Amino acid sequence: xxxxxxxxxxxxxxxxxxxxxxxxxxxxxxxxxxxxxxxxxxxxxxxxxxxxxxxxxxxxxxxxxxxxxxxxxxxxxxxxxxxxxxxxxxxxxxxxxxxxxxxxxxxxxxxxxxxxxxxxxxxxxxxxxxxxxxxxxxxxxxxxxxxxxxxxxxxxxxxxxxxxxx
Numbered sequence: 712x713x714x715x716x717x718x719x720x721x722x723x724x725x726x727x728x729x730x731x732x733x734x735x736x737x738x739x740x741x742x743x744x745x746x747x748x749x750x751x752x753x754x755x756x757x758x759x760x761x762x763x764x765x766x767x768x769x770x771x772x773x774x775x776x777x778x779x780x781x782x783x784x785x786x787x788x789x790x791x792x793x794x795x796x797x798x799x800x801x802x803x804x805x806x807x808x809x810x811x812x813x814x815x816x817x818x819x820x821x822x823x824x825x826x827x828x829x830x831x832x833x834x835x836x837x838x839x840x841x842x843x844x845x846x847x848x849x850x851x852x853x854x855x856x857x858x859x860x861x862x863x864x865x866x867x868x869x870x871x872x873x874x875x876x877x
Contacts (some may be wrong), residue, residue, distance in 0.1 A: 724836060728753040730876075731755030731798030756784055758874045759851065765790065765796040767846055767871055774798035776844040777823075777837065777866075781806040781830060781857065783813040785848050788873055802842055806833050851875040 727734035731752045732823040738748045747821075768789070771778050778801050780786050786805070793801065803821050805811040807828025811821035825836040834857050837845075844867045847858060851872040860869040 720827070722747065724749045729757055730754050733838045734752050741863060755877050756874060757877060758788060759872055764792040764848055764873050767848075767869065768793055768796045768801065769799055771844075771846040772801055774844060775802065775842045776846050777804050777842050778846045778848070779804045779806075779833070779837070779857065779861075780814065780821075781833070781847075781849060781853070783810055784850070784874060784876070786810050786813035786819075789848055790814060790819055792832050793819060804833065804837055806830060822877070828856070830857040831860060833857065834864065837861065837866070838863075839864060839866070845869065845870060848873040 712803050727738055727743055727748050728751050729737075729752065731750065734748070734750050738750070738771070741748050768778065770776075772850075778789070780789055790813075791865060793799070798818075801819065803814065803819060804823040804825075805814060806825070807823040808824060814821060823837060825833045843865060845858075845861055846869050848871045852875060853870075853872075858870050861868050
């Protein structure tokens, strides 16, 4: 007698949980490998203090401080507030190429990008022969690694919790 048909294989999809609209690159790579995806955002970007960031950007500009950016979210928020503050001149350090590219898309050039995209390397390599104060707009969830390492090198840091991701 003929053997019974095999049961259908279950359909599996990979759940992509980043914010809506931020899953496309990973979704494309997974589809190339024959996997289905479903977007189920579990994170939400929330700006915290727009007015304070704009105010501090103006101060950083007048005090010749570094503005250090360590994420694309911070880069996008910084660019928005930089425009609201009428585009003051800034001296900007980015943690890596992706963050620098996010700023460049808004017309802000990075003055410094470290040899490796980590906070530790950024803190170790940030030139100390220029400004020695740092404005660090970051997530409320960001670790203190960058500020602690910069302060150990003699920099004065101002951590500004500009957004959170919930």
